[in-house]
Structure formats: structure tokens, C-alpha cells
Amino acid sequence: DAKTTQPPSMDCAEGRAANLPCNHSTISGNEYVYWYRQIHSQGPQYIIHGLKNNETNEMASLIITEDRKSSTLILPHATLRDTAVYYCIVYMYSGGGADGLTFGKGTHLIIQP
Amino acid sequence: NAGVTQTPKFRVLKTGQSMTLLCAQDMNHEYMYWYRQDPGMGLRLIHYSVGEGTTAKGEVPDGYNVSRLKKQNFLLGLESAAPSQTSVYFCASTAARWAGVNEQYFGPGTRLTVT
Numbered sequence: 001d002a003k004t005t006q007p008p009s010m011d012c013a014e015g016r017a018a019n020l021p022c023n024h025s026t027i028s029g030n031e032y033v034y035w036y037r038q039i040h041s042q043g044p045q046y047i048i049h050g051l052k053n054n055e056t057n058e059m060a061s062l063i064i065t066e067d068r069k070s071s072t073l074i075l076p077h078a079t080l081r082d083t084a085v086y087y088c089i090v091y092m093y094s095g096g097g098a099d100g101l102t103f104g105k106g107t108h109l110i111i112q113p
Numbered sequence: 114n115a116g117v118t119q120t121p122k123f124r125v126l127k128t129g130q131s132m133t134l135l136c137a138q139d140m141n142h143e144y145m146y147w148y149r150q151d152p153g154m155g156l157r158l159i160h161y162s163v164g165e166g167t168t169a170k171g172e173v174p175d176g177y178n179v180s181r182l183k184k185q186n187f188l189l190g191l192e193s194a195a196p197s198q199t200s201v202y203f204c205a206s207t208a209a210r211w212a213g214v215n216e217q218y219f220g221p222g223t224r225l226t227v228t
Contacts, residue, residue: 100172
């Protein structure tokens with residue numbers, strides 16, 4: 001799997017959009033970008049994933065650059081409950097195997113009141 | 114629908130003792146995983162299973178064994194616990210996947226301390 005680089009921590013004001021960057025400059029053509037988050041002491045939670053196109057769901061938006069070397073997760077209206085560690089993961093489906101996910105250290109997002 | 118549950122939530126062991134962690138899921142998922150998370154670190158894959166009766170090694174399998182006798186359950190065993198196995202253990206599951214999709218559902222974790 002390609003490696004990802006994320007800032008260790010970020011602050012965002014409550015009610016503002018939180019933009020979390022991720023660099024994955026060695027990503028290959030068939031690797032997906034996944035985002036998970038982990039609220040303190042809980043198990044990780046899936047947020048969103050994408051391959052080439054931008055994606056949006058009820059939780060967030062994912063913007064992937066045209067060259068796919070970086071992406072941004074956007075939480076449109078951050079709340080205090082969004083304070084968590086956010087993991088950017090690059091994943092390639094290898095077929096047949098179960099393929100666990102490779103979690104780095106992520107970005108600790110702190111939403112300020 | 115409880116999702117993924119883990120038993121126990123907390124445990125303290127002495128070096129050399131053994132124990133089994135239980136993971137159960139009620140979503141009829143084919144794939145199940147055991148991860149460990151050390152302080153300030155991301156999760157690392159210990160073992161996984163692609164279906165009932167199957168298991169395979171992940172990134173850090175040494176010192177652990179697993180079994181998947183029933184589709185809904187995935188057991189993680191420590192035969193002789195060591196202080197290096199002090200960690201938080203997470204179980205996860207996912208449905209049979211098509212290309213690219215690997216949305217894993219995680220349990221609440223088991224906090225294990227080995228003294």
C-alpha cells in the first residue's frame with residue numbers, strides 16, 4: 001500500500017468547515033483513498049472513500065486532486081463531536097484476501113467552541 | 114442490531130497467563146479482523162479471517178492465535194501473555210467485498226494490561 005502523510009494536529013472553530021489534507025504521492029492507479037476517524041477511546045468509524053472523482057455523503061466530502069497525489073476531507077459544519085483522530089488510508093483491493101487496513105498516526109482534529 | 118461487540122471490555126493479566134478475547138458480529142459479514150493499538154499509534158493488523166473456518170496472519174501475529182468456528186464469532190487468544198502485549202484490541206468486520214470497497218465496522222475495543 002502507498003504511504004500517506006497527514007499533519008499531526010489541526011484546530012477548527014465550531015460551525016466552520018474543517019479541511020483535512022492528506023498527501024499520497026505514490027498512490028497507484030487502482031488504489032482507493034479511505035477516511036476513517038476515531039473518537040477518543042472508541043473504535044474507528046468509516047467516513048468516506050473515493051478513487052478518482054470527488055465524493056460526498058451525509059458526513060463529509062472528499063476532494064481528490066486530478067493527479068491523485070493528494071486529497072482533502074471536508075467536514076462542512078464542524079461540531080464539538082467531530083473532535084477525533086482522522087486517518088487517511090490508501091487501499092488496494094487484491095481480490096480473495098481480506099486485506100486489513102493500514103492505519104498511520106492520523107490527524108488529531110480539535111474543534112474549538 | 115448490535116453491530117460488532119467485544120468481550121471483555123477491560124482485563125488485567127499477569128505475565129504468563131492466558132486469555133481469550135471474543136468478537137461477535139450480527140451483520141452476517143464474511144470478513145473479520147483483529148487489530149491492536151498502542152498509545153499514540155495507529156492500528157496494526159494481528160490476524161484476519163475471510164470466512165468461517167479460515168484464518169490468516171496479519172502484520173503482527175506473533176504471540177497470538179485465532180479461531181473462527183462460527184461465522185459470527187472471531188476469537189483472539191494469548192497463550193502466554195507478555196507486557197509487550199499491553200494494548201487496546203479492536204475487532205472489525207466487513208461484508209464480502211467487491212473491488213475497492215472495504216468499509217470496516219469496528220467494535221468498542223478491549224483494554225488489556227499485562228503486568
